[in-house]
Amino acid sequence: MLRAPSDTLLLGAVAYDPKVVTIWEGFRLWFAEHGVDFDFVLYSNYERQVAAHLNGEFHVAWNSPLAWIEARRAALARGVACEAVAMRDTDQDLTSLVIVRADAPYRTVADLAGARVGVGAGDSPQATLLPLHWLAEQGVAVDARRFDVLVGKHGDHVGGERDAARALMRGEVDACCLIDGNHAAFTKEGTFPLGAVRVLGQTPPYDHCNMTVLGDGHPKMGRFVELLLSMSWDDPAVRPLLEMEGLRAWRPGRLEGYVALEAAVDRFGTIDAFLADVG
């Protein structure tokens, strides 16, 4: 009779891309070599993952920033502690940009009042919620046009941002929103021809994904985090995993980078229905 080991430390992650299996399978083997019995469960979307986390189906979640807020608020309502134990170096101090065509008449973001602004998926913090909130804070009411690719994956998939960028180049929207790194990436891949766009605005820095633990987590959680933080890009066994997951080093989690997203979620009521559902 085969049995699932009961003391395995389980991580929940969203399968936004087939490479996710490769990444966590690699982590599983690496943790096993370092004495931690680690395994993972994949979900097709963050809402299902957060609900499962609240039900105690795994011990640590690899959460998008929006999923972090969903988990934190739901845990708070239940009187359960919620902690961000680690994040990638590349999750810290990101910004989002509002881009227009170089020949557009807009000089400041205020000029975008009433303009068609292409954003990513409705649940994308970086390409939708944060830039729209930032515009709204400045009193700029825009006609947001969503490019919903893989809703439920919180914009992890770049498709929505790229679709919005292409719509900008085709003149179907007057501006588009994207994460700062994609400005160079879209230029490099030719989505933005050289000199074809301008950056009209840039949000203040914010943080992205984190490893979320609810309540006591797991007896080996301390060791898990310690090992995570020790992962070095110089270690040939680890480098491919870090490359695939898009980081050079893990950092301890911090919360100050989520303030803007908390406000955005309040403004747009993005997760109200979810919180009502999970009670």
Add this chain to the structure above:
Amino acid sequence: MSPSSPPTVDLGALPLAAGGHLLVRRALRALPDGARLTVVGSDATLALDLRAWARGSGLPMEGERTLVRTPAAEGRWRGAERAGGASPEGVVAAPSPRWGLALRGAAVEAGSPPLHFPLATRAEVWTDEAARMYRKAAAAQWDPASLPWDTVIDHPPEVEDAVVQVMTYLVENEVAALLVPARFLAQVHPHFREVLQVLAVQAADEARHIEVFSRRALHLRDVPGLSTAGGQASLATLLAEPDFALSTFLLSVLGEGSFLTLLWFLAEHAPDPLTRAIARATATDEARHVAFGLAHLGAHLAAEPDLRVRLVNAVTRRHQALAGTAGLNEEVHDALLLLAAGGWEHARLAAGAARVTRLASDMDEGRQQRLKILGFDAAEAEAMSSLHTRNFM
């Protein structure tokens, strides 16, 4: 540069995504760890692109435009390992599986996946002669179209039938001679690049030989001759030999060695200038294959003297495996005789028979010579040669 003025790289109007990052990287390479590099330029998005680039590269920043040089600046070069030396002298005894397909001497990034090539030691495959042999082989490639295909052929029809039969036999031998090196080619660690190249050009030689022999077979006829059970059984034992050294020994030294004698026989005695020209051109190639086999087996024997016993056993084993077969089939033997006779006159047939008898003893003599080159004494060479397949290859 003074401590008060940190190094600066000026991108002018060049955007970071349009090649500016190369200038930044170059400037970073020239600096020691801990040094600061300030990036200046007039591109409107330089600061934000630089920030995103630094984040992705794992480089800390100070302020909007200044990068801190850390080991992360070395990127994938960090911890990379040299795959031996670039020149043939840089060949190592046992290259790492992680060097994989890399050019010998290249810096291989840490964490490259291991590729397990079954033939991965210098002792098994290497010869210092490989580079020279490859260059010689590459320079000696010839165009099948350059052969005298429009030569008038006016010998008796039965002599042409004999030529067709011999060509039919040659093609199946050359198919074996193509498959064997091609199979080992895929097993040799690419660190031994020159050996791969020799085997590849050898396979290309055989492809060309298959072309000219089959073209000659069908030059004046619609169908080829007979393929015999004994011939195929003999060649099957070559295909079945899994050991590179033993296979080289059986195929290149003994088989192709005997084949070489056969091709020179055809170059001299074939009834028409076209067949003679084909035999000459292909014999030149086969001579190189024999030379390579001798060179790397000689090196292998020097490194591993016990190989001698395995070579003797391989010949004996093959002899026993073929004991129940007919050996060189009557059709090929008779075709060679008629081909060497060139006609039906008694005197010609007698001369043809004498030439074929001489061919067998020339092959035996050649094999013994090559065995002596490998260090076997006269008695061993004579005994081993006598055990070689009667099917020549």
